[in-house]
Amino acid sequence: MRLGFLASHGGSAARHLTAACRAGELAAMPAVLISNNSRSPALAWARDAGLSTAHLSSAGYPAPDDLDRAILEALTAAGADTLVLSGYMRELGPRVLGHYAGRVVNIHPSLLPRHGGRGMYGDRVHEAVLASGDDESGATVHLVTQGIDEGPVLAQARVPVLPGDTLDTLKARVQAVEGDLMLRAVRGLATSVTAT
Numbered sequence: 380m381r382l383g384f385l386a387s388h389g390g391s392a393a394r395h396l397t398a399a400c401r402a403g404e405l406a407a408m409p410a411v412l413i414s415n416n417s418r419s420p421a422l423a424w425a426r427d428a429g430l431s432t433a434h435l436s437s438a439g440y441p442a443p444d445d446l447d448r449a450i451l452e453a454l455t456a457a458g459a460d461t462l463v464l465s466g467y468m469r470e471l472g473p474r475v476l477g478h479y480a481g482r483v484v485n486i487h488p489s490l491l492p493r494h495g496g497r498g499m500y501g502d503r504v505h506e507a508v509l510a511s512g513d514d515e516s517g518a519t520v521h522l523v524t525q526g527i528d529e530g531p532v533l534a535q536a537r538v539p540v541l542p543g544d545t546l547d548t549l550k551a552r553v554q555a556v557e558g559d560l561m562l563r564a565v566r567g568l569a570t571s572v573t574a575t
């Protein structure tokens with residue numbers, strides 16, 4: 380299994396999976412990281428980690444179909460067969476989704492279907508959870524389809540929302556479970572590859 384990562388900021392899931400690959404805990408090879416943000420810490424980390432990288436965004440490709448095609452070319456050129464959205468804040472297009480159908484996973488910092496969809500990303504999600512009065516939150520790994528956060532859920536991890544929680548305390552508690560949740564979900568994909 381060759382992993383392609385898409386990240387807009389830190390790329391924490393990409394880092395966790397790459398460490399697992401290099402520790403022999405995941406039978407996969409991290410191949411490429413693509414970011415829409417030229418200053419993303421994820422790009423700098425991926426370069427230092429020896430992954431091939433690409434900065435591909437609407438700035439360079441204003442037409443969504445051109446950006447979709449450019450992302451697909453970069454992924455296939457790197458030989459990626461499985462995609463991991465690691466805090467990627469843009470909508471993935473039909474060319475990439477068509478080529479990698481059933482092979483694209485995303486992590487979202489809530490218990491989908493609650494607090495998902497367009498406009499729901501990063502801190503906004505935790506703020507919505509706190510405003511809702513929910514007594515639990517968590518993270519969800521799902522297969523990616525065209526509709527934002529609508530794809531089938533592969534795995535979820537639950538955490539309590541505690542009295543007095545702030546954005547930062549809740550975010551830290553959710554992010555603490557994200558890495559291993561993504562690892563568990565990608566391992567499941569790995570076995571489905573070898574089984575076929």
Ligand SMILES: Nc1nc2c(c(=O)[nH]1)N[C@@H](CN(C=O)c1ccc(C(=O)N[C@@H](CCC(=O)O)C(=O)O)cc1)CN2
Binds near residue numbers: 469530
């Ligand atoms: N085709 C799909 N693309 C993406 C999905 C998906 O399910 N299908 N998931 C998202 C990840 N995500 C939630 O997990 C998410 C990312 C971004 C947004 C959003 O509203 N973005 C804003 C732009 C924000 C920015 O540029 O900083 C927007 O599109 O207006 C919602 C949910 C990744 N792609």
Ligand SMILES: NCC(=O)N[C@@H]1O[C@H](COP(=O)([O-])[O-])[C@@H](O)[C@H]1O
Binds near residue numbers: 387391467486500504
């Ligand atoms: N809707 C997608 C979304 O909100 N993803 C969330 O953004 C953060 C990215 O952190 P990172 O940039 O440090 O990896 C992560 O918590 C991830 O769950």
